[in-house]
Amino acid sequence: MSISALDLNLLVVLDAVLTERSVARAARRLHVTPSAISNALARLRIALGDPLFTRSGRGIVPTPRAVALAPVLTRALRDLEHAVHGAAFDPATTTREFSLAIADAGQMVRLPRIATLLAAEMPRARLRVIGIDTFLTGGGLASTEVDVAIAVGEKAPGLHLEPLYRERTVLVARHNHPQAGDRVSKSALASLRHVEVQVAPGKGYRALPGAYARLGIARDIALVVPNFSAAAAVVAGTNLVATLPVSLVSRLGPRLGLRSVQSPVPPLTLTINLCWHERTHADPAMVFFRDLIRRAGAAPRTRRTSAAT
Structure with a gap:
């Protein structure tokens, strides 16, 4: 039967x-x-x-x-x-796997602290970290592949965004760039070609176009990449420029041969969000995991280097 x-x-x-x-x-x-x-x-x-x-x-x-x-x-x-x-959630005994999407090296510096808290408070749990490019193309937080993301984020139905920290941006170019010295004029800035960072499917960092438009400049975008680290690598090997977070430039700039460029566009503030979907909003394990990420610290400290002035 x-x-x-x-x-x-x-x-x-x-x-x-x-x-x-x-x-x-x-x-x-x-x-x-x-x-x-x-x-x-x-x-x-x-x-x-x-x-x-x-x-x-x-x-x-x-x-x-x-x-x-x-x-x-x-x-x-x-x-x-x-x-x-639903069985009662016990951090000390849970064997659950948590998945976290992280955008860039600037956020990667948070991982040791997150891993330390995870080992202390959820010793039998497991953390899986994926890149933001996989997150953007794999259905994102609405899928079952990603629980939480640390990213710029874009408002969307069912998506929760909570500011985790903020940091400033800087225009960068490679050392010995033929057109971009330590300072560029408005006309020189208009002649530069840019690397665009895609912070959501089909969308760049939306504050940048407005900042350039107010100066009467339309950015000439030569290349679109999925994250800030990729943009830094491209800038290091080409005559393209990019607007990147100061914390990332301070870490990667000396190794990649990048330097900051003063321009008529004032520094912008980049908000890094803790992002999660409504499907995990009330789950006790996820509530605990999100709080653990918050307690892992605020904005990563930046070193003072010539690459991030």
């Missing part, structure tokens, strides 16, 4: 009778009448082709088939109860 043809409520009745060894006590446990228990057992006997219980004196005794079903029923109903109502 296929289980799809079986009324699963009958198994709840069988479990109660097996536990109580009495129709009357099982009826009180399930808040039904003894006749309802007897009717349920009669239907189950027909479905399973077994008497399930026999009378012995004033009580009942389970058949070998019923005895064999008892531990399986108890375990299955307990697991189903936990699945329906």
Whole structure:
């Protein structure tokens, strides 16, 4: 017999009778009448082709088939109860895997602190970190692949954005760039070609076009990349320029041979958000994990270097 043809409520009745060894006590446990228990057992006997219980004196005794079903029923109903109502979340014992999308090297410096807190407070849990480019093309937070993202973020239905920290941006070019010295004029700035960073599918950092438009300059975008680290690498090997977070330039600039360029466009403030979807908003484990990320610290400290003046 296929289980799809079986009324699963009958198994709840069988479990109660097996536990109580009495129709009357099982009826009180399930808040039904003894006749309802007897009717349920009669239907189950027909479905399973077994008497399930026999009378012995004033009580009942389970058949070998019923005895064999008892531990399986108890375990299955307990697991189903936990699945329906949700088992209590215990950080100390959870073995859950948490997935975190991080945009760039500027956010990667937070990982040691996150890992330290995770080991101390959720020692049996596991953290999986993915790049923001995978996050953008893989369905993002609406999928089951990513739980939380640390990114610029864009408002969207079902998406929660919480400012995690803010940092300033700087225009950068490679050392010995033929057109971009330590300072560029408005006309020189208009002649430069840019690397655009895609902070959401099809969208760049939206404050930049407005800042250039106010000066009457339309940025000439030569290349679009998925993150700030990729933009820094491209700038280091070409005559393109890019607007990047100061914290990232201070870390990668000396190694890549980048330097900051003063321009008529004032520094902009970049907001890095903690992002999550409505599907995980109320989940106790995710609430705890998001709080752990918050406690991992605010904006990463930047070193004072000539690359980020």
